[in-house]
Amino acid sequence: MPGWYYDKKEIRNSPSAQDALDFDTEMRYRKEGARFIIDTGSKMDLGYNTTATGVVYFHRFYMFHSFRQFPRYVTACCCLFLAGKVEETPKKCKDIIKTARGLLSDEKFATFGMDPKEEVMTLERILLQTIKFDLQVEHPYSYLIKYAKCLKGDKAKLQKMVQMAWTFVNDSLCTTLALQWEPEIIAVALMYLAGKLSKFEVLDWSGRNPRHLRWWDVFVEDVTMDLLEDICHQVLDLYSSQPTAVPDSPPPKTQSAPTPTKKSNNDQDKIETSDSSNNKAIQMTDMAPYQYQTFTTAPPPTYPSVYPAPSIPVTPHLSAPPPHISAPPPSVFPQFVNHPPPTFPPVTGAAPPFYPPAAPPPQNQRPFYQPQP
Amino acid sequence: MQNMSSRENNHNPSPSSAAMTIREKEEYISNFNFPFCDESTKYEKVAKIGQGTFGEVFKARDKSNPKKFVAMKKVLMDNEKEGFPITALREIRILQLLKHENVVNLIEICRTKASQANRYRSTFYLVFDFCEHDLAGLLSNVNVKFSLGEIKKVMQQLLNGLYYIHSNQILHRDMKAANVLITKNGVLKLADFGLARAFSSSKNGQPNRFTNRVVTLWYRPPELLLGERNYGPPVDLWGAGCIMAEMWTRSPIMQGNSEHQQLTLISQLCGSITPLCWPGVESLELYKKMDLPPSQKRKVRERLKPYLKDPYAIDLLDKLLVLDPSKRADSDTALNHDFFWTDPMPCELANMLANHTQSMFEFLAPPRRASQMRHHSLPRPSTSALQDSGYQDRVF
Numbered sequence: 001m002p003g004w005y006y007d008k009k010e011i012r013n014s015p016s017a018q019d020a021l022d023f024d025t026e027m028r029y030r031k032e033g034a035r036f037i038i039d040t041g042s043k044m045d046l047g048y049n050t051t052a053t054g055v056v057y058f059h060r061f062y063m064f065h066s067f068r069q070f071p072r073y074v075t076a077c078c079c080l081f082l083a084g085k086v087e088e089t090p091k092k093c094k095d096i097i098k099t100a101r102g103l104l105s106d107e108k109f110a111t112f113g114m115d116p117k118e119e120v121m122t123l124e125r126i127l128l129q130t131i132k133f134d135l136q137v138e139h140p141y142s143y144l145i146k147y148a149k150c151l152k153g154d155k156a157k158l159q160k161m162v163q164m165a166w167t168f169v170n171d172s173l174c175t176t177l178a179l180q181w182e183p184e185i186i187a188v189a190l191m192y193l194a195g196k197l198s199k200f201e202v203l204d205w206s207g208r209n210p211r212h213l214r215w216w217d218v219f220v221e222d223v224t225m226d227l228l229e230d231i232c233h234q235v236l237d238l239y240s241s242q243p244t245a246v247p248d249s250p251p252p253k254t255q256s257a258p259t260p261t262k263k264s265n266n267d268q269d270k271i272e273t274s275d276s277s278n279n280k281a282i283q284m285t286d287m288a289p290y291q292y293q294t295f296t297t298a299p300p301p302t303y304p305s306v307y308p309a310p311s312i313p314v315t316p317h318l319s320a321p322p323p324h325i326s327a328p329p330p331s332v333f334p335q336f337v338n339h340p341p342p343t344f345p346p347v348t349g350a351a352p353p354f355y356p357p358a359a360p361p362p363q364n365q366r367p368f369y370q371p372q373p
Numbered sequence: 374m375q376n377m378s379s380r381e382n383n384h385n386p387s388p389s390s391a392a393m394t395i396r397e398k399e400e401y402i403s404n405f406n407f408p409f410c411d412e413s414t415k416y417e418k419v420a421k422i423g424q425g426t427f428g429e430v431f432k433a434r435d436k437s438n439p440k441k442f443v444a445m446k447k448v449l450m451d452n453e454k455e456g457f458p459i460t461a462l463r464e465i466r467i468l469q470l471l472k473h474e475n476v477v478n479l480i481e482i483c484r485t486k487a488s489q490a491n492r493y494r495s496t497f498y499l500v501f502d503f504c505e506h507d508l509a510g511l512l513s514n515v516n517v518k519f520s521l522g523e524i525k526k527v528m529q530q531l532l533n534g535l536y537y538i539h540s541n542q543i544l545h546r547d548m549k550a551a552n553v554l555i556t557k558n559g560v561l562k563l564a565d566f567g568l569a570r571a572f573s574s575s576k577n578g579q580p581n582r583f584t585n586r587v588v589t590l591w592y593r594p595p596e597l598l599l600g601e602r603n604y605g606p607p608v609d610l611w612g613a614g615c616i617m618a619e620m621w622t623r624s625p626i627m628q629g630n631s632e633h634q635q636l637t638l639i640s641q642l643c644g645s646i647t648p649l650c651w652p653g654v655e656s657l658e659l660y661k662k663m664d665l666p667p668s669q670k671r672k673v674r675e676r677l678k679p680y681l682k683d684p685y686a687i688d689l690l691d692k693l694l695v696l697d698p699s700k701r702a703d704s705d706t707a708l709n710h711d712f713f714w715t716d717p718m719p720c721e722l723a724n725m726l727a728n729h730t731q732s733m734f735e736f737l738a739p740p741r742r743a744s745q746m747r748h749h750s751l752p753r754p755s756t757s758a759l760q761d762s763g764y765q766d767r768v769f
Binding site: 122 | 401407408410454455459462465469482494495497
């Protein structure tokens, strides 16, 4: 298992699933754990990068261990604790626990046991080994800003669109998207979604060349509309899935194991979420001729944004028409764009290969499900 | 997940305690076969080759490939209140990022098996490709003689390594001969990134506020000694200059025993520290507090002449040992210096090293005689941040 990306079948067949936890419950646990990390992080004034790193550790952890074995809120605290150190924003373990205590019910906090700090410390070693000491994690945020700086169109609408995309990225942490796709792809997809919802029209973009049909062609290759739609739906489904009246803790062991594989064969290309009612409402068809249709039936994001998007510094080209004249030479990254400094420097001078050798191919072409024997 | 032991038999008194009991967890931890983190027993310790603020370093043999040797650096966690040390996380993250011929290669991180004996707490080791020598060890052995071409090769590789790490926005912050490793094939590797950190010129206009309690005193540049916190790659280039001179003097050229004395030694070599030669130095925190020798002339060239004749070498040293960090040569400039492009050209070290089959590490060498340049055999000071308890003490 060289990379950190999984296909949906692998996610369905997680250690929790093998431990007889049904898929919907696991997704709910993941969502709650992620939300808890975000809430704890923001309460402690940790930045969005730190919380996002913690959430990614959390999702990765449960690709190797079961929610039944490791209660999610302890793991969540541990992930935030480690992420704080890795992102150079360390918080004391006891302070994280104190904050967590304030956010959790007595029953939930009981999972921290007699000595909560000891519990987190012991878990940290397990976490580090589980995540292969792969500490550096990239997030869609920086890409969002980078892409926004290259888009040309109405300034106010662009700002609004970026804010909305930013909120979507925050919320996407509650899905398993970070286990499925690189941050670049997620950023493109959620910006595309925000563009549609906020009716932002991309008139032109810097770095454009004649082969580019859509603005993201400058940044990512071979991203199909099917893929973008799938990613958007996974986030949108967060807003439609209602909190259910199920108990907070793992269901008793006696419950029969779910059979994800049984369902899977029919599900071939569908978005797999607990609630797919949105899928009908939003018709996102392949739309080469009209790139920015809006769909009005989609619900707006309802979750309050804990981490608002920073305002995009207005680069001169955003307001300067006509784009054709000011268009830079078709280099991939125009020099006049001030890229935000990377949180961590690139490995070499040359751009890293976009897809790590072991990562999934850049399209939805791989089979979701292997044929059953 | 073959190790998910069957828990059917375990009764869970209430839903909220459906998670594991302590004992179950211990069992789980000792049985779980972490797929990404091998056990340290795949290596067999051969000898201890280092001991310092960082903890212990061992030479070990790869059991599956007996010809392959590694260096295992233990992550000290005994006194950690805050779990896995942030300095070790930093070092790991930086080493994972840096992959270069002239930077030590981190192979993997290993663990001991959690068991009752270690209270179910694994010990972690950073596992590196083994290098036979370190530069301090080689220089302390009078039988090891470097020709001018070989010295050029050492410095060229050292500057290449620095160029690479600096272009990846990493500062080493602990340049010294003991942290420069050399394989038996003559390939130089920068090592010990325990004090290294990422840098950017400055964040949103705010100057950086890095700690200046870094770099072993004898190799510490004047800006750090004067309290600068917004520093950059030139701190490593000062160390490179000190190491270069040491290639001829064979012992560290400025062996101060206090920060004040170190600054005095620097002034005596590089001239008095004044706003004239170093505009802006007056605003450094300690500039006015330190009583420094006035009206010293710069004597880099004349003081080094007894040791080295090559005019290009002296000229390059003169450009590295510059007080004002903004005027100090960077690694790119230094690599373009005529020193590296005139006869004798840089020459492979492998042949010379083939005469020396014994590993040479400073740790294993007898204390170096600090004869040539004023100081008696002081114990070599280690990196300033407090000693003994390893990583923990280097949190800033």
